[in-house]
Amino acid sequence: MAAIAENWHKSKEKHNSKRRVHYFSAEYLLGRMITNNLNSLGILKEVIQLLEARGIDVNLFEAIEDIALGNGGLGRLAACFLDSAATHEIPLDGHGLRYKYGLFKQQIKDGEQHEVADDWQRFGTPWCKRRDDSTVEVTFADQKVIAVPYDMPIIGYMTDNISTLRLWQSEAVQEFDFQLFNNFEYEQAVSEKNKAENITRVLYPNENSYEGKRLRLKQQYFLCCAGITDIVRNFIKTYGNDFSRFAELNAIQLNDTHPTVAIPELIRILQDYNLPFDVAFEIARKTFSYTNHTIMSEALESWEVELFKSVIPNIYSIIVRINEKLNMVLETKSLDYEQIYRMQIIQDNRIVMANLATFVSSYVNGVAQIHTEILKKNVLKDWYAIYPERFQNKTNGITQRRFLSLCNPELTDFIAIILGSNDFIKDLSIVEGIKPFINDATAKEFATIKKQKKAQLADFIYKREGVKLSSEFIFDIQVKRLHEYKRQLMNALSILNIYYQIKDGALTDFTPTAFIFGAKAAPGYKRAKGIIKFINEVATTVNSDPLMQDLMRVVFVENYNLSYAERIMPAADVSEQISPAGTEASGTGNMKLMLNGAVTLGTYDGANIEIIQQAGFENNYIFGLRVEDIEKIKHNYNPKALYDSDSNIKRVMDSLINGAMQDTQDHSFTELYNSILYGTYWHRPDHHYILADFNSYMEAKLKANNDYKDWVEFSKKCLMNIASAGMFSSDRTIIQYAKELWHV
Ligand code: 26W
Helix, strand or coil, X not given: CHHHHHHHHHHHHHHHHCCEEEEECCCEEXXXXXXXXXXXXXXXXXXXXXXXXXXXXXXXXXXXXXEEECCCHHHHHHHHHHHHHHHCCCCEEEEEEXXXXXXXXXEEECCEEEEECCCCCCCCCCCCEECHHHCEEEEECCEEEEEEEEEEEEEXXXXXXXXXXXXXXXXXXXCCCHHHHHCCCHHHHHHHHHHHHHCCCECCCCCCCCCCCHHHHHHHHHHHHHHHHHHHHHHHHHHCCXXXXXXXXXXXXXXXXXXXXXXXXXXXXXXXXXCCHHHHHHHHHHHEEEECCCCCHHHCCEEEHHHHHHHCHHHHHHHHHHHHHHHHHHHCCCCCHHHHHHHCCEECCEEEHHHXXXXXXXXXXXXXXXXXXXXXXXXXXXXXXXXXXXXXXXXXCECHHHHHHHCCHHHHHHHHHHHCCCHHHCCHHHHHHHHHHCCHHHHHHHHHHHHHHXXXXXXXXXXXXXXXXXXXXXXXXXXXXXXXXXXXXXXXXXXXXXXHXXXXXXXXCCCCEEEEEECCCCCCCHHHHHHHHHHHHHHHHHHCCHHHCCCEEEEEECCXXXXXXXXXXXXXXXXXXCCCCCCCCCCCHHHHHHHCCCEEEEECCCCHHHHHHHHCHHHCEEECCCHHHHHHHHHHCCHHHHHHHCHHHHHHHHCCCCCCCCCCCCCHXXXXXXXXXXXXXXXXXXXXXXXXXXXXXXXXXXXXHHHCCCHHHHHHHHHHHHHCCHHHEHHHHHHHHHHHHHCC
């Protein structure tokens, strides 16, 4: 820390001196900082050598540090943005929550997931600097707490610029009550302290499913109150009480709706400084922008009015005024009743956060082309109709510092030799330069590196999971959160289909493949947990069959996290991105795998579409219904008919109920079976179109499997993917945000 102190301080002053951006996010999935920071400072190789000389393996840090203050895509994107902004000297700093416990650690017992608390701070947190001079008091209807900032330096790659991630921790106003303590009321004495600390005790482990919990609302308001108070205080220190320049000097980006109460909070604070509501409103509208990350209706946040009022009544009153203002605006447009109803911020006794965020924003953006189009056509179509100029697309990206240079030094060196420099670590667009060099010789060299990365992963998996994999096998990989819409079940069923077809002689020349899964299920998400168990049952069946020895392996890795990802991405041949068209907003794992030279076996969904536009259909394996196709079949889709008429589909589906696989105590396999064939009271049969896409998925999967036989040609496809990954750097993304939406 001492080594970076001066640059950090200078960067803080610089960010303070002109227009700047504040990124507000409830999640940051940071992973390991140590290697990343050493890499940014350009001393990683040296340090590794020094450690090795003392017999210390740098990977030791993985057991000590893997900061998971996020669930998945959204949190990792925030972390990539911090890295890219710092590297490209964009004056951006983050605000977030310092959860005591990050995302749970996953244990698999008997094929089932169990959760263990992630006490990530237990060895101390050397990258966090506590700032007792910058605390904020946060007031709820029933509680007052202190927000204490912990600053983390975000070290740009090979630059002096160091950004700040400010993580707020909730503490009691008074450590404990001595009065009560002296009266022997020990539990009472510490109860305030516990209640205060509860607010940042734990990260909610839900991804893509909304739960209207009081504590979650408290977390959100806590973050927003602390962050906004801090920003305003800082503004006043430099520019005084004249807020007319506030929006010109500050842009605030909302990472999904989770930090949306920042909008009424800013209005509240400005009103405290005697600004009229309308003036405060306009400043807020100019300051904020909102990124949407999901179109799944079950993930859209809406708070019950009564609950909201009981936690932050003063913020509720401001939202009422904002809604009145909205209706004044809507009156001037000729809209029908339905439209006006759908746009209400307060609707059916609930506060619809996406409507609030869209109304009081300069810009709204989606995270891939198709996703932005869906926002404009469906989810936010009423808003698009009256504010078309607010809508933008910003296709996601990933940082190549972590997902290439750090995790795959072998491939990095190979690319650097071809290009004659490693400038691509700062400007990924130039990897395109390898295209003219894709030939038999480089394809073979690439294949050697890939095999080396597969061998390294196989070693690790053997140590961790006890399953032996051969680096001669194809590595077919699906790693991401477990969710029905991501269709891990379809993948598992396809593996079972291959297995049965090999057994009955229908499939004869299968190229040996290791199917690797990694995924955490939200603890309360029963079906997702059932799917994990099912994958593990398929693994047991396949791996224990002696006939499959040299043909197939199935592994579900325990506790898939960033450190695991950094080992898996470089070793993949096939990247499974198989959500039904129109459901995955973007995906970013698809980009990490592409950049490490895997071909995509995927649907026409999210950023897959742009990946294919860049790298070519001929170098990837695209299958399945398109959005328009689904739109057409949706109303008379009959999966039961497919099941009845297709013996392969019937056979794999029946494995869910015929005892071939050992079901969970609560019969989740049967429940999955029924949900696909018959639906339930809350959804139609097979609402993720597993059976509709099954055969075209099988065909694409087997085509990739067969193409791999000519591994030199296959490696050329991989190289074409790497060469085409330039636009998927988060550097490109963040520069676009900076230019087109923040104007910094
Ligand atoms: C309120 C519960 C909740 C929690 C998290 C709802 C929704 C979320 C996130 C918005 C879910 C998420 O992580 N979305 C993912 O965001 C990535 C980054 O943009 C995209 O690449 C993924 O497609 C999208 O699923």
